[in-house]
Every structure is written in C-alpha cells, then in structure tokens.
Amino acid sequence: MRTPLRSRSLRGAVASVAALAVLAACSTDESIDDPAPQAGEESASETEESGGGEEWFVQADFDEQDEQRSATFEGDPEQPWLQYIDGEMTDTADYTSNKAQKVCFANASISNPWRQTGWITMNQQLKVLQDEGVISEMETRDAQDDDNTQIADIDYFISEGNCDVFVISPNSTAAMTPAVERACETGKPVIVFDRGVETDCYTTFIHPIGGYAWGIDTANFLVENLEEGDKVVALRILPGVDVLETRWGAAKKIFEENGIEAVDYFTGADPTKIKGIITDELTKGDVAGVWMDAGDGAVAAIEAFEDQGVDYPVMTGEDEMSFLRKWEETGLTGLAPVYSNFQWRTPLLAVQKIVAGEEVPKEWVLPQTPITEDERADFLEANEGMPDGHYAKFGGEDLPGYPQVWQERQIP
Incomplete structure (x- = not known):
C-alpha cells in the first residue's frame, strides 16, 4: 500500500514540534481572534530572509499534485x-x-x-x-x-x-x-x-490536493503576468509546516525555471513586519510581484505599495475576505488560491x-x-456581511444558521 501523500512529503526532514504546532495551512489573522503568540512565532519572525527549503521538496509529490489539479x-x-x-x-x-x-x-x-x-x-x-x-x-x-x-x-x-x-x-x-x-x-x-x-x-x-498544487497555481499565475528578470517578494508565515513548506518549494522551483528573481521572508503574519519588508525591498528597486503562502497580511503588503506611491504588484493572496475586498478595491492583478x-x-x-x-x-x-478575477465579484456578493477573517469557499451555505452564525462568529 502506498505511503500517504502528506507523509511522503516529509522524507528528508522531520521539523521541530514547536514549528509544526502553529498552523494548519492558512491563517493567523488577528481580525477575528488575538491568541497568545504560538510556539515558534518569535524565532520565525526574527528570520528575515530564508531561502533553503529544498529538504521539503519531493519531485514525485509535486508531479502527482500537478496532475491532480486537472483531475x-x-x-x-x-x-x-x-x-x-x-x-x-x-x-x-x-x-x-x-x-x-x-x-x-x-x-x-x-x-x-x-x-x-x-x-x-x-x-x-x-x-x-x-x-x-x-x-x-x-x-x-x-x-x-x-x-x-x-x-x-x-x-x-x-x-x-x-x-x-x-x-x-x-x-x-x-x-x-x-x-x-x-x-x-x-x-x-x-x-x-x-x-x-x-x-x-x-x-x-x-x-x-495540497501545498504543491497551491504553489504551482500561484507561481504559474505570477510567471504568466510578469517578465523574465522581474522581482517577486515571497511572504511566508512560518517555517516547518509541511503544507506551507511545499507551497513555497513548488513556487520556488517554478520561479527559478522561469527566470523570476524571488526573495522570501518569514513574517509571522505580522502586518508591521510585512510593511517593513515590502518598504525595504521597494527602496532597492522595483517589486513586480508578491507571493504569499497564506492570505494573512495581504492588505498590509498592498498598503506598503500605496504608502510608497508606486504601482501595485501582481499578487497572490488567499480566499480570505480581507484580501478579496482589497483586491477589488485596488484593481490589482491578483489570484486567490484556496486551501x-x-x-x-x-x-x-x-x-x-x-x-x-x-x-x-x-x-x-x-x-x-x-478564485480568479472573473469569479471574485460572485464570491464577494455571496459572502457579503461576512467578517474579514471569513473564507469565501467555506461551503456552508446550505447549512442551518447561514449566514448569521458565520457573520457573528458563533464559535461553539
């Protein structure tokens, strides 16, 4: 019997318990909840430029999830x-x-x-x-x-x-x-x-499908909308979480193969840190794209461009409502990947x-x-009244309590 896909993605490294404990796949947005700092966040946020990550990359898993995207x-x-x-x-x-x-x-x-x-x-x-x-x-x-x-x-x-x-x-x-x-x-x-x-x-x-599929979707989108030699700033929440590491592993591979200059940073999903990273990169020259391994802090990243008075980047965020709303407001070229x-x-x-x-x-x-630009308006309309920390593809529209329970964040 074949080894489960997620398990195979861990073959070369078992990350520290502290880092793995923090996130499932997505968000630490404080617009809904303000939890105490999680284990591993401080060290992650202190790490400015990361690089690396090759130990998480498994070509067979990349290929499998690439095929599953069109299954x-x-x-x-x-x-x-x-x-x-x-x-x-x-x-x-x-x-x-x-x-x-x-x-x-x-x-x-x-x-x-x-x-x-x-x-x-x-x-x-x-x-x-x-x-x-x-x-x-x-x-x-x-x-x-x-x-x-x-x-x-x-x-x-x-x-x-x-x-x-x-x-x-x-x-x-x-x-x-x-x-x-x-x-x-x-x-x-x-x-x-x-x-x-x-x-x-x-x-x-x-x-x-998994992290590789996310990385493939997002990196391909940026490559299709950028030119060889353009710079992309990759904003990553934390190290050591399998689905986040594989998102970046897939994207990094595609950027390298297509001549996109990508620099990546761990942010701890801290909006202030994200703004600082983008601002610093803009002082070095043009930033054509922003890639994120989760939607947290997407609004802060966009606001950094606004603060500097420069053109919006091509950008990938997530189906979190805060990104979808800012994407619509700005008219930037964007994509909302979904987990x-x-x-x-x-x-x-x-x-x-x-x-x-x-x-x-x-x-x-x-x-x-x-979620593509052509679909964005439909998802915004369908989720009107939902808080910024809500996820557009939550799939609960036919359940009792819709939409009030989600709007009011009635957490059992």
Missing part, C-alpha cells in the same frame, strides 16, 4: 466537500450500524480564523446529522496547538472506550502518528483530516457513509480551485 473529481460539483479523486477505496461493511454514533474529535486547535471558520461549519453540519439520527454527540478536545496535549486527548478517548468513531485533525505529522495508530488498534473507524500522519491505518484521510475550508464538513459526512456501509476513499482528495 476529474467524482461526485456532484455542487457539493465539493463530497467530491474525490478516483482511487483506492475502504470497505466499511464491518462498521454498518443503525445506532447513532458518538464521535470523538481530537482537534489541533481553533487558534486562527481558517480553523475557526471550519469549526463553525463543522458544528452546523453536526446539527444536521444529529437531527437525522446519524450522530448522537461529538465530544471534542482542543489541543491548543500542542502535540503533547493532543496525544493525551487521543489516549483519553481510547481509555474511556466510549467512542464509536475517532476524528483527528493532527497538530503535527510525525509526533501524532503513534497516537493515531493506537486509535486504529481499537478497531473503530479513524478519520484523519487536514494534516497527515506517517501511517495509513486510518479508514480515510481527507484533505484538499478548501469546506473540508471541515467532510469528516462528519464520512461518518454517515461509514455507518451506512458505503465505501469511502482511502485518501479522500478534495477539489482545490483558486
């Missing part, structure tokens, strides 16, 4: 949270049950707006499945971005023995693997989503399929499609 997804495109790329399936006949299931969810955290948006959506999906008698309750333990806490959470669920299904969003990859394997040994279904682990004992592993937030619905819908005895994908790869 045909099974299922209804109106329900992308249920779509998947055809591949190995898990037989779930042994888990068939008419009894409402108790779900035990070991969550890495809800410490940033991307995770908060998904958590809200997940809980609204839970209400639907409770009303349908599929799930009796979901007991959740929040690890607050700490590996040891999440390991203890999983072991607590195992020792209590009251879980019908385990759902795990790992805080980090290597550290969480033994605990996930212990959950598998119970004989109960184990659903892993968002970040991977270094085992394939799970019933299904749910995730969007599909609607994936937070999928684990609970997988429970529904598993207890019905339906096959589920062993590796459940969800669509991951950027």
